[in-house]
Amino acid sequence: MKETHSPEACKESIGAVRDTLYVLSGKWKLPIIIALSAGPQRFKELQRALEDITPKVLSKELKELELNDFLIRKVYDTTPVTVEYELTPYSNSLNDIIVGLRNWGMQHRKRIMSKSRKTKLLTA
Amino acid sequence: MKETHSPEACKESIGAVRDTLYVLSGKWKLPIIIALSAGPQRFKELQRALEDITPKVLSKELKELELNDFLIRKVYDTTPVTVEYELTPYSNSLNDIIVGLRNWGMQHRKRIMSKSRKTKLLTA
Numbered sequence: 001m002k003e004t005h006s007p008e009a010c011k012e013s014i015g016a017v018r019d020t021l022y023v024l025s026g027k028w029k030l031p032i033i034i035a036l037s038a039g040p041q042r043f044k045e046l047q048r049a050l051e052d053i054t055p056k057v058l059s060k061e062l063k064e065l066e067l068n069d070f071l072i073r074k075v076y077d078t079t080p081v082t083v084e085y086e087l088t089p090y091s092n093s094l095n096d097i098i099v100g101l102r103n104w105g106m107q108h109r110k111r112i113m114s115k116s117r118k119t120k121l122l123t124a
Numbered sequence: 125m126k127e128t129h130s131p132e133a134c135k136e137s138i139g140a141v142r143d144t145l146y147v148l149s150g151k152w153k154l155p156i157i158i159a160l161s162a163g164p165q166r167f168k169e170l171q172r173a174l175e176d177i178t179p180k181v182l183s184k185e186l187k188e189l190e191l192n193d194f195l196i197r198k199v200y201d202t203t204p205v206t207v208e209y210e211l212t213p214y215s216n217s218l219n220d221i222i223v224g225l226r227n228w229g230m231q232h233r234k235r236i237m238s239k240s241r242k243t244k245l246l247t248a
Contacts, residue, residue, distance in 0.1 A: 010162050010173070014155045016229030017222060021151050023232065030145065031138045038134050049134070097228055098141060100221040105140030107217065108147065 020097070023068055028053060028061045030098060033070060033091055040074070040086040070094070144221070147192055152177060152185045154222060157194060157215055164198070164210040194218070 024030060028050070035041065035049040047058055062085060065071045070091040076082040148154060152174070159165065159173040171182055186209060189195045194215040200206040 007162060010158055013158050013222070013226050014174070016226040016233070017154050017158060018151060019229035019233060020225040021154065025151070027142060027145050027149070030141050034134055034138050034141060038131060049131075050138070093228065093231065097221070097224040098137070100224045101144040102137050102140040104217065104221055105143035109140070109143060 024094075024097075026061065028057065029065055029070075030094070030101065032058075032061055032065060033087065033094060034098060036071060036085060036087045036091075040084040042082070042084055046085065148218075148221075150185065152181065153189060153194075154218070154225065156182075156185055156189060157211065157218060158222060160195060160209060160211045160215075164208040166206070166208055170209065 031050055032046065035046055041049070043055075043058065043062075046062075047053060047055065050058070053061075062071070062073070066073055069088055071085050071087050074084045074086055076084070155174055156170065159170055165173070167179075167182065167186075170186075171177060171179065174182070177185075186195070186197070190197055193212055195209050195211050198208045198210055200208070
């Protein structure tokens with residue numbers, strides 16, 4: 001992070017990262033966006049895709065994502081009414097972040113596994 | 125996110141992103157790492173750089189960052205003892221994520237400001 005080394009740049013960087021973390025707060029917003037990247041989904045489908053999320057939390061997170069322009073809630077005039085959640089073009093602006101977090105998670109898991117293998121070999 | 129469109133890829137992607145969010149949980153870990161990117165710092169210096177963090181939370185976050193290999197706590201045999209926190213080479217693996225979050229935060233702030241300007245013009 002060469003460009004963030006001066007105190008002013010550090011401060012600006014901390015401010016911008018904190019803004020992003022505030023908008024993406026919690027552990028669910030990005031997983032919901034990834035799940036919707038496969039196409040529009042209904043509430044129950046999303047709940048299934050995310051496995052351990054409660055309906056109350058999913059509902060709250062969807063509202064916050066809608067407020068921040070990441071998704072739209074579409075209501076279809078069927079009987080009964082169908083509701084689907086769909087990503088907006090603005091959600092694409094998060095692609096770099098998502099790819100970065102995904103790649104890091106993959107390498108971190110590999111690192112932990114190779115470390116625990118080494119520990120096992122040493123204590124065997 | 126073309127490469128995450130199949131249900132299996134989505135699931136793998138969600139898992140990896142959740143792993144990363146788990147390790148980087150909360151709003152302070154990345155700001156602490158950015159603050160330390162300027163060089164090793166003492167507890168009080170870090171507290172000042174981060175402005176509104178409480179000593180209790182800073183202490184907890186530093187311990188978690190140490191456990192995850194992102195920083196080391198160096199104790200110097202001075203009178204009184206000097207303690208400094210220093211980034212490890214592994215913390216560099218977070219650079220892409222930090223740059224991504226910072227850039228996104230900057231563009232998001234600009235977007236919100238231009239939106240509120242437009243609203244003001246419309247209602248003026």
